[in-house]
Amino acid sequence: MEYMCLVVTGTVGAGKTTFIRSVSEIEVVDTDVRPTDETAHLKNSTTVGFDFGRLQFDPEMALHLYGTPGQSRFDFMWDILIRKAHAYILLVAAHRPQEFRQARQILSFMNQRANIPMIIGLTHTDDPEAWSEEDVFVALGYVDENKRPPILKVNPTKKESVAQAVIYLVEHLMATCVV
Template identity: 80%
Template sequence: MEIMRLIVTGSVGAGKSTFIRSVSEIEVVDTDAAATDETALLKERTTVAFDFGRLQFGPDMALHLYGTPGQSRFDFMWDILIRKAHAYILLVAAHRPREFRQARKIRNFMQERVQVPMIIGLTHTDCIGAWSEEDVFLALGYVDENERPPIVKVNPMEGDSVAEAVIALVQHLMQSCAA
């Protein structure tokens, strides 16, 4: 059986755990714990190791989804999870520009370790103060339009929206492999 490993990463509160829960065919394995740092200002619980979900595509193909913690103090998990990844999606909460620096740090961390396809998943685009795609690209350091990865708007609470983002990621992976 072929297994594709996709990583769902991003800053705290971008929607990583919810993303995986919305699309997984199995009960998600998570490592949520009570938030004890500044994360507690955003939410009560947070991922401290990883989330795991699965999608089965027939008897010969499965997609494993791994969600990373958002805090830098858990970057050792980022390192472990990205090493065997086929591709990843960087979730960015469009309405929290103060988190863009952390999203950029995570992206840089991943790119230093592996060269795998990635896309940006823009969450919370319907919130007051949400930045446009163009402004998010610039905040993440993508000045050259030719160097930008695909970007998709995604609502982590809606299974159909998450499925579309996963399809976009897999399509980008397949295009990268064909190139």
């Protein structure tokens, strides 16, 4: 059986675990625990290892989804997961600009370890404080319009939205012929 490995990464609270739970055909394997740091102000649990979900396309093809922890102290997991990935999506909470620097660091970390297709998924775009796609691009260091990865709005709580993002990422992967 063949499988594609897709990594879902981003800052704490960007929607990584929810994203995977929305589309996985199996019960998601997670390593969520009660946070003991500033993360407790954002949410009741946080990923400390990784999340795992799966989509089976046919008997011979499956998609494995791996979600990374958002805190940089778990960057050893980022390293393990990205090295086996075929592509990844960076989720960015568009309404929390104070986290854009961390998102940019995650992006840099991933790109230093793997030359694979990626897209940016903007979450929380319905929030009145959400930044525009253009402003997020600039905040992430993509000033040159010709060198930007694809970006799309994603609602991690909606299966259809997540499915569209996964399909888009797989199509982007296939278009670049990395598999």
